[in-house]
Each structure stands twice: as C-alpha cells, then as structure tokens.
Amino acid sequence: ADEVLTSDGTDIAWAAAGGANFDTAITINDSGNDADFRVEGVGAENALFVQGSDGNVGIGTAAPATLLEIEGASGTDGSTAPTLQINSTTSGSSFDVNAEMGKIIFSTDDGSSSGGKPTIAAVYESTTGGTIGLAFSTVTGGSFAERVRIDGLNGNVGIGTASPVNNGGWAGLTLNGSTGGQIDFQDDGTSMGVIYSGTWGLFVGATSSKY
Numbered sequence: 356a357d358e359v360l361t362s363d364g365t366d367i368a369w370a371a372a373g374g375a376n377f378d379t380a381i382t383i384n385d386s387g388n389d390a391d392f393r394v395e396g397v398g399a400e401n402a403l404f405v406q407g408s409d410g411n412v413g414i415g416t417a418a419p420a421t422l423l424e425i426e427g428a429s430g431t432d433g434s435t436a437p438t439l440q441i442n443s444t445t446s447g448s449s450f451d452v453n454a455e456m457g458k459i460i461f462s463t464d465d466g467s468s469s470g471g472k473p474t475i476a477a478v479y480e481s482t483t484g485g486t487i488g489l490a491f492s493t494v495t496g497g498s499f500a501e502r503v504r505i506d507g508l509n510g511n512v513g514i515g516t517a518s519p520v521n522n523g524g525w526a527g528l529t530l531n532g533s534t535g536g537q538i539d540f541q542d543d544g545t546s547m548g549v550i551y552s553g554t555w556g557l558f559v560g561a562t563s564s565k566y
Contacts, residue, residue, distance in 0.1 A: 458475060
C-alpha cells in the first residue's frame with residue numbers, strides 16, 4: 356500500500372496514504388544543511404528540485420542558476436517549448452474593460468517606489484472577455500502609471516495611452532503626451548532628426564528642437 360510522511364508537529368512517521376494528516380507544518384532540512392530536495396515525475400527526473408546550497412528552485416533541472424529556473428526541450432518546431440502559464444479561473448458573461456486578468460509585479464523592499472510597482476498585465480479590452488491586451492506600467496516618485504499598451508484586437512501600440520488608434524486593418528502606433536508626441540532618431544546617442552506633434556501641428560526636421 357502507498358505510504359506518506361506525516362508529522363504531528365514533533366515527530367515524522369510513515370502512515371498509510373488514506374490516513375495521512377497534514378494539519379501541521381512540515382519542515383524539510385530544518386538545520387539548513389547543504390542537502391538537495393528532489394521530486395520525480397513520469398519521465399521527469401527533476402520535476403521539482405530545491406538546491407540545498409542556495410535555495411534556488413529548478414523545474415526540469417538539477418542545477419538552477421537563479422531563484423527559479425524552468426528547463427525543458429522545446430522541439431525543433433517549438434511545439435513543446437518550456438512554458439510558464441498564469442491562468443485566471445474567473446468566468447462570466449460580463450467583464451470590466453481594463454480589468455486585469457493576470458500580471459507580473461516587480462517589487463522592492465526599500466520603500467522608494469511607494470504608491471505602486473512596475474507591472475506587466477493582461478487586461479480585458481471587451482466586456483465579453485474575448486479581447487485581451489497587454490499593459491506595461493512603471494513607477495517614478497511614488498506615481499504609478501500605465502506607459503505602453505499593446506491592444507488585443509489588432510496589436511496596435513499606444514505610448515502614453517491605453518487606447519491606441521485603430522484605423523481598419525492598418526498597423527498603428529499612437530503617441531500621447533501632455534504636450535504631444537515625439538519620435539527621435541539618433542546616431543550613437545546624438546539626435547539626428549525628430550518628428551514632433553502638438554497643438555501647433557506636426558514638425559519634421561534634422562534637429563532635436565521643434566522651434
């Protein structure tokens with residue numbers, strides 16, 4: 356019969372799988388020795404691996420070089436590429452536009468970016484949930500704001516706006532700022548030409564100033 360490790364908070368013992376009790380915490384390698392922890396799966400020698408020397412976690416690898424490393428064979432056609440998936444279990448017939456479906460957050464403990472954290476988020480762009488875009492947000496001086504949006508409908512890109520202009524089947528780039536938009540062309544850090552827009556119109560020139 357299958358057996359599992361159980362703990363009553365003091366001792367660890369083997370017990371029949373059907374009577375296992377995990378109501379208490381289980382600590383492995385409490386003394387902090389340089390001892391690896393590994394779980395195998397069908398055809399997966401390192402389905403889960405915790406490196407004793409530094410605590411790095413590997414999925415598919417016994418030598419994780421970072422806090423988390425995922426390794427697997429992608430196949431020559433990419434059909435089995437190692438994949439990290441974020442899945443929302445919410446289902447329904449009506450979603451709030453711009454509501455986040457899932458996101459990656461970049462955080463720091465120093466407190467200098469209080470007020471928000473840089474994020475990459477998948478956002479609903481239709482009430483049916485069938486159109487999902489990507490929003491990139493940053494923080495400066497405690498102020499959090501979305502900076503770039505890739506819309507889910509046509510892949511158009513907005514900088515400074517969450518609503519890039521969509522004109523039929525045209526690929527679009529929308530620049531929106533408090534005083535207009537700007538594209539700067541540089542050669543090794545030196546501005547060689549610019550395109551500016553504002554309330555006064557459009558300026559194209561071989562200078563870094565629109566005046």
